[in-house]
Amino acid sequence: MVQEERVSKPNKGVAVTESSIVPSPTVQTAMPSPEQILADTEAAPKILDRLNIFPFDWRVETPRLMEIYESSRDPGWSPSKLPWDTLDVSKFTLDQRYAIAYWWTLLSVFDASGPAVFARAMIHAYEVHEEDAIRKCFFAVTRDEMNHEEVCGRAITMMTPNGPLGYEPETLLGKLARNNIEWLYHNGARYWTGYKKAVEHYPMPILFSSFLFGEVASSTLFHSMYESTDIPVFKEAFRNIGRDEGRHLSFCLALLKEILPRLSEEDKDIITKQFRAGFIFLSGILYEPPKEFWQLPDTFLPAQRLLEEKAREAGFNILTLEQRRENWRTAVVRLKTVVEPYGIKFPALPEVGIDGEDVAFDPDKIVPIF
Numbered sequence: 001m002v003q004e005e006r007v008s009k010p011n012k013g014v015a016v017t018e019s020s021i022v023p024s025p026t027v028q029t030a031m032p033s034p035e036q037i038l039a040d041t042e043a044a045p046k047i048l049d050r051l052n053i054f055p056f057d058w059r060v061e062t063p064r065l066m067e068i069y070e071s072s073r074d075p076g077w078s079p080s081k082l083p084w085d086t087l088d089v090s091k092f093t094l095d096q097r098y099a100i101a102y103w104w105t106l107l108s109v110f111d112a113s114g115p116a117v118f119a120r121a122m123i124h125a126y127e128v129h130e131e132d133a134i135r136k137c138f139f140a141v142t143r144d145e146m147n148h149e150e151v152c153g154r155a156i157t158m159m160t161p162n163g164p165l166g167y168e169p170e171t172l173l174g175k176l177a178r179n180n181i182e183w184l185y186h187n188g189a190r191y192w193t194g195y196k197k198a199v200e201h202y203p204m205p206i207l208f209s210s211f212l213f214g215e216v217a218s219s220t221l222f223h224s225m226y227e228s229t230d231i232p233v234f235k236e237a238f239r240n241i242g243r244d245e246g247r248h249l250s251f252c253l254a255l256l257k258e259i260l261p262r263l264s265e266e267d268k269d270i271i272t273k274q275f276r277a278g279f280i281f282l283s284g285i286l287y288e289p290p291k292e293f294w295q296l297p298d299t300f301l302p303a304q305r306l307l308e309e310k311a312r313e314a315g316f317n318i319l320t321l322e323q324r325r326e327n328w329r330t331a332v333v334r335l336k337t338v339v340e341p342y343g344i345k346f347p348a349l350p351e352v353g354i355d356g357e358d359v360a361f362d363p364d365k366i367v368p369i370f
């Protein structure tokens with residue numbers, strides 16, 4: 001007997017006939033017995049990859065980190081809600097615009113790299129099965145850094161549409177800014193290559209000590225820029241970014257308070273070296289870029305000096321070199337007082353008049369981040 005075929009249309013345009021349905025692979029006649037199943041179970045293969053996000057657990061070893069994470073869920077501001085309408089770009093000369101965009105581009109090497117850098121750290125924290133609180137805190141910082149990156153982007157593209165590189169500078173100063181920016185990004189790219197290796201190479205206590213340096217630097221920088229700039233929207237941005245960076249600093253301090261007392265002497269020596277590396281990298285914005293890492297032509301600093309002066313003329317008061325040295329020194333002393341009680345030796349930083357250990361510098365393993 002030929003069975004009548006009923007046609008149903010579960011998906012748009014695809015006709016399925018009942019006779020074409022394959023019977024389900026399991027024919028269930030009675031409820032299975034748990035004892036029987038358990039007797040037949042096999043162990044799942046061990047996950048042998050050194051870096052794998054599976055299996056998961058949600059243990060919390062540092063509850064203070066969870067508290068800070070909780071308070072960071074809503075950073076309380078948004079780049080899109082800053083008073084950008086108060087920024088009348090037409091009031092600035094072309095050179096003033098190039099100069100302000102230039103400073104934000106310099107900042108972008110450190111702060112606009114933040115989302116990618118912290119996201120990478122977050123993935124790494126999953127892969128090495130760090131506690132939930134550490135994963136969460138990296139996520140929170142990634143989120144904040146995305147806001148900081150957005151501010152860099154808005155400032156740069158308002159001052160120089162399609163900036164920092166997608167436009168043709170029309171003045172001498174603009175051309176100098178362009179050349180400097182290309183060199184900055186050349187060094188940013190080298191930093192990223194080193195960072196990717198370093199993040200997998202070092203254990204969390206060392207990574208966090210380096211992050212601590214970045215956060216000390218960034219909170220100091222944004223605080224001083226907040227105080228010195230006369231341009232309202234930038235002042236407001238610096239206030240908010242500075243507060244975020246202060247929270248990142250709290251994350252680092254909360255974790256380090258737990259892990260620094262347990263460090264081996266070898267780890268402590270690596271931290272001393274990483275502090276020197278951090279100082280060299282971060283000096284690129286906090287002070288002046290040292291040659292040990294920064295590959296820059298001889299024209300770089302004179303051009304930067306002209307650009308800074310031009311930005312000051314427009315009310316964007318970048319600190320003078322002397323002010324920067326003092327500021328940087330204060331920040332470094334802050335860091336030194338945090339870590340020295342744990343028996344971590346501080347490196348010599350003669351650039352800002354700090355005595356300490358002489359340590360080698362490896363440009364391939366740079367960790368600090370904003």
Ligand SMILES: [Fe+2]
Binds near residue numbers: 111144218245
């Ligand atoms: Fe940042």
Ligand SMILES: [Fe+2]
Binds near residue numbers: 248
């Ligand atoms: Fe930060």
